[in-house]
Amino acid sequence: MLKVNEISKTFNAGTINEKRALNGVSLHLKPGDFATVIGGNGAGKSTLLNAIAGVWSVDEGSIVLDGNDLTALPEHKRAFLIGRVFQDPMMGTAPNMQLVENMALAMRRGQKRGLRWGVTKDEAAAYHELLKPLNLGLEDRMTTKVGLLSGGQRQALTLVMASLRKPKLLLLDEHTAALDPATAAKVLDLSDKIINENKLTTLMITHNMTDAIQHGNRLIMMNEGRIILDVSGEEKRHLTKAELIEKFAQLSGSSMESDAVLLAR
Amino acid sequence: MNIIDYFQSLNPMRLLGNLPGGIAQGIIWGIMALGVYITFRLLDVADLSVDGTFSTGGAVTVMLILSGRPAWVAILVAILAGILAGTVTGLLHTKLGIPVILAGILTQFSLYSINLHIMGMAANKAVSVDKYHLLLSSRYIPTAIITGGIIALVLVCVFYWYFGTEQGSAMRATGANPAMCRALGININTMKVLGLALSNGIVAMAGGLLAQFQGFSDINMGRGAIVIGLAAVIIGEVLGNAILGKRRNFFGTLLFVVIGGIIYYLVIVVVLWLKLNSNDLKLFTAIVVALFLAVPYLRSQKKVKSAKAVKGGADHA
Numbered sequence: 001m002l003k004v005n006e007i008s009k010t011f012n013a014g015t016i017n018e019k020r021a022l023n024g025v026s027l028h029l030k031p032g033d034f035a036t037v038i039g040g041n042g043a044g045k046s047t048l049l050n051a052i053a054g055v056w057s058v059d060e061g062s063i064v065l066d067g068n069d070l071t072a073l074p075e076h077k078r079a080f081l082i083g084r085v086f087q088d089p090m091m092g093t094a095p096n097m098q099l100v101e102n103m104a105l106a107m108r109r110g111q112k113r114g115l116r117w118g119v120t121k122d123e124a125a126a127y128h129e130l131l132k133p134l135n136l137g138l139e140d141r142m143t144t145k146v147g148l149l150s151g152g153q154r155q156a157l158t159l160v161m162a163s164l165r166k167p168k169l170l171l172l173d174e175h176t177a178a179l180d181p182a183t184a185a186k187v188l189d190l191s192d193k194i195i196n197e198n199k200l201t202t203l204m205i206t207h208n209m210t211d212a213i214q215h216g217n218r219l220i221m222m223n224e225g226r227i228i229l230d231v232s233g234e235e236k237r238h239l240t241k242a243e244l245i246e247k248f249a250q251l252s253g254s255s256m257e258s259d260a261v262l263l264a265r
Numbered sequence: 266m267n268i269i270d271y272f273q274s275l276n277p278m279r280l281l282g283n284l285p286g287g288i289a290q291g292i293i294w295g296i297m298a299l300g301v302y303i304t305f306r307l308l309d310v311a312d313l314s315v316d317g318t319f320s321t322g323g324a325v326t327v328m329l330i331l332s333g334r335p336a337w338v339a340i341l342v343a344i345l346a347g348i349l350a351g352t353v354t355g356l357l358h359t360k361l362g363i364p365v366i367l368a369g370i371l372t373q374f375s376l377y378s379i380n381l382h383i384m385g386m387a388a389n390k391a392v393s394v395d396k397y398h399l400l401l402s403s404r405y406i407p408t409a410i411i412t413g414g415i416i417a418l419v420l421v422c423v424f425y426w427y428f429g430t431e432q433g434s435a436m437r438a439t440g441a442n443p444a445m446c447r448a449l450g451i452n453i454n455t456m457k458v459l460g461l462a463l464s465n466g467i468v469a470m471a472g473g474l475l476a477q478f479q480g481f482s483d484i485n486m487g488r489g490a491i492v493i494g495l496a497a498v499i500i501g502e503v504l505g506n507a508i509l510g511k512r513r514n515f516f517g518t519l520l521f522v523v524i525g526g527i528i529y530y531l532v533i534v535v536v537l538w539l540k541l542n543s544n545d546l547k548l549f550t551a552i553v554v555a556l557f558l559a560v561p562y563l564r565s566q567k568k569v570k571s572a573k574a575v576k577g578g579a580d581h582a
Contacts, residue, residue, distance in 0.1 A: 053448070079450030086444070094441035097434075105438055108431055110450040115427075118434035161449075 001201045002029040002169055007051055007061030008225075021047040022058070023225035029169075029218075033232075034195055034202040036212040038244075039222035040252075045205045046087075048222070049171050052203070054078040066168040080110020083162030083200075085155065085175040092158030095147030099138065099157065102146050103127045106161035131160070134190065152183035156190055163194045170195065172204040176211075188215065209241050223252040271540075280538045285406045287534035288527055292413035293474045294493055295526025298501070299420055300467030301494030302522050307428070308460045309440035313369030314354045315494060317376030318347045318465040319487030322472025324383040327392045327482040336400045340473045347469025348462045350376060355458030365457075380484055389483040392476070399477040409478060416474070420467065421519045428515065436460050468494075489547055493529060496550055499557040501525025 009022040022044050029035060037045050051058050052065075054075040062071045070078050086092050093102050104119040104127075124142065131139035136156050138149075146154060155175060162170060172191065176184035192215060195202050206212050212219055219236050221229035221244075228251040231239065297319060304312040322343040329339035350372055357368035384390050394402040401409035427433040438446050439456040446453050468490065476482040505513050505521035513521075529550075537543055 075447045076450050076452045079448055082448075084448045086448075091442070091444050092448070094438045094445060096441050097437060101434060105434060105445075105449055105451075108449075113431040113435045113451070115430045115432060118429050118431050 001031040001033070001066055002027070002052070002203075003062075003064040004028070004048075004052065005062045005064070007058045007063065009047060009051060009056075009058050021225050022051060024061070025222075025225070025227055026061075027220070027227060027230075029201050029203070031201055032199045033218055034200075034204070034216035035218035035220050035232075036216045037203060037205045037220045037222060038207070038209060038212045042224075043222040044225040045222050046173055047225070049173050049203060049205060052169070053082060053084055053171055081168040082171060083109070083165075083167035083169070084171045085158045085162050085173065087174040087177050089151040089155040089158070089178055092161065093146045093154050096145055098143045099146055099149070100124050100127055100142045102157065103161055103164060106164045109165050109167075111165075134160070136190075150183075152179050152187060155179060155183075155187050159187065159190055159194060163198055163200065166198055166200070168201065170200045170202040172202065174205050174207060177207055191215075209244050213239050213241065213244070221248060221251070223248075228252060275538065275540070280535065283534050283538065284531065285410065286403060287531045289401070289403070289406050289409040289413055290475070290478060291527030291530030292410065292417055292523065293471055293478060293526075294530055295497060295523030296413070296417050296420060296474065297468050297471035297490060298494045298497035298522050298526045299417075299424065299519065300464040300471065301491065302498050302519070303460050303464040303467070305495060305498060307437050307440050308457060308464075310365045310457070310461075311369070311491070311495075312351075312354060312461055312464060313366060313491055314350055314372040314376070314461070314465055315369075315468045316487045316490045317373035317380070318350045318469045319472035319475075319490040320380045320482070320484060321346050321350060321376055321383070321487075322469030323476035323482035323486050324380045324390070324472075324484075325469070326473030327390045327476050328383055328385075330392050330397050330399070330477075331390065336398060336477065340400065340470055343469045343473035344466045347472075348466040350469070351462040351465025352458060354465070355461040358461075359454035359457055377484065384482065384484070388485075389481050391481040394477075394480060401474065401478050402480065403478050404480075413474065413478075417523045421516065421523065424519050425516050432459075489550070492547075492550055492554055493526075495558075496554050497526035497529050498522055499525070499554065500528050503557065504528065 004025060004027040006024045006026050007022055008020070008024055011017070011019045011021055025044070025048060027048075037048070039045050050056070052063055052070075054070065054073060054077075058071065062069060064070065065078075065081050068081060070081070084092075094105070097105075100119055104123060107123065128139050128142060134156070136153060138153060138157060141149070146157065149157065159175070175191070176187050179187060188211060191204070194200070202216070204216065213236075217236065218230070218232040219239065220227055229247055297315070301312075301315060304310050325343040325346045326336070326339040329342055330336055354365070354368045354372040357363045357371060358365045363371070381388070392399070394404050401412045403409065428437055435446065435451045436456045436459065438449075439451065439453045439460070443453050446456070472482075472487060475486065501521035501524055502518070504524060505517055509517050509521075533546060536546065536549070
């Protein structure tokens with residue numbers, strides 16, 4: 001489904017702040033793969049997701065999704081294949097627009113936006129039915145301005161919006177990191193539900209090792225712009241946090257103390 | 266002159282007599298404010314090209330009418346000229362990476378020369394309502410109010426429709442959250458250019474209407490148009506909130522932008538009637554706009570501070 005081939009990205013090349021954020025990263029995801037991505041700060045996790053999403057173009061390598069070469073496409077042209085949820089709950093929705101308007105915008109992801117109505121009566125009713133079983137109380141607030149919702153509600157909504165038009169790839173960039181633990185757990189449950197029901201191919205960055213182990217069928221560990229560990233299937237299922245910390249120290253060769261703290265946060 | 270003499274010198278009948286003209290001209294500024302509303306509130310940018318495009322609209326309209334074209338054709342061409350100017354600002358910003366404020370200033374600056382060329386190197390051009398058939402004129406104020414009112418109402422309806430469409434919704438979202446828009450496949454650069462073009466088209470149309478109303482176009486008639494537009498938008502919002510409150514929908518918001526333009530101009534009529542120095546008007550307008558722009562910011566600052574104080578207090582406890 002997703003084929004990332006040898007991509008590299010250097011920021012501020014030729015300056016004192018030069019940073020090689022991605023160093024020949026290759027990653028292949030099969031259809032329906034749900035991979036969690038862990039690694040310390042600056043390991044290149046978000047950079048990898050942003051490279052796939054097209055926030056900027058990579059220096060080397062190629063990105064192919066479902067047979068479409070995305071490497072040269074700008075961000076908004078890749079959107080027809082990719083659903084995204086950001087770390088910041090404020091980033092995924094338009095605060096001064098109604099909930100139903102936000103969903104309608106997401107429903108047209110990657111479509112031509114012409115002079116037909118932005119929200120039809122039928123689709124508003126359909127969204128209402130869709131939100132009801134989620135038990136988030138969102139279905140009663142269809143015409144509420146999204147800015148009035150809580151961070152957790154907005155993040156849940158962004159998640160629903162990202163999957164409204166079934167994406168070939170779902171990118172979750174630490175999407176529960178800014179939420180309180182109870183809300184984070186709820187949003188993570190919802191993520192699992194949506195991913196399983198729609199059999200979405202997913203990349204999920206997390207700072208929480210327990211979450212990384214418990215969710216998905218693959219686990220990827222990054223360090224200094226490289227993928228240093230990629231486990232799946234049985235091996236992934238039996239992984240423990242202690243093993244993961246040990247593996248990290250072994251593979252990265254860096255002091256376990258400092259980075260392990262970052263990882264376990 | 267003591268204060269009693271001053272008040273005795275004010276003639277209430279003269280104020281009443283000037284009100285209808287003020288309303289007519291206010292409607293025209295209200296139409297211009299609708300254009301400013303697109304960029305300022307929906308795209309969240311301050312577009313300074315409008316000072317130039319307002320004059321362009323006036324110049325194009327007057328010259329075409331003088332050359333024998335019907336007034337409505339002249340207005341349509343003025344709208345196209347405005348759209349063109351707005352597109353230039355948009356492309357300077359999106360294709361060449363020039364900050365939007367500076368892009369607007371550059372367009373406005375260059376339009377000064379262009380407007381002079383349009384008017385055959387004259388600083389102003391008269392168009393007499395006696396010789397030409399105009400859409401509206403200060404000589405026939407009741408008709409002008411009706412014509413202007415109808416145009417404004419039609420525009421409000423068109424806006425209401427357009428910003429409810431898929432494309433219009435995408436444009437509103439562009440101002441609200443550009444990061445989200447890119448993730449949802451909206452080309453925000455296209456939306457910005459489109460919004461700036463539409464906005465300047467409306468502003469040029471208002472310029473063409475004012476030129477007909479006052480019977481001449483002037484190279485300086487657009488000076489400060491952006492500030493007047495902002496004033497109208499803000500007055501309209503404050504008034505709309507006060508009168509409609511939570512019932513204020515998008516249609517009401519747009520209607521109150523036009524009403525904001527009318528109120529703004531009526532205030533000017535009153536200020537002039539009070540025999541205050543009309544040269545101080547721009548200072549007065551700028552202060553009012555600055556105050557109203559500052560209030561929401563200062564309020565949010567206060568909230569942050571009090572939230573911090575509460576949190577700090579809890580930490581110390």
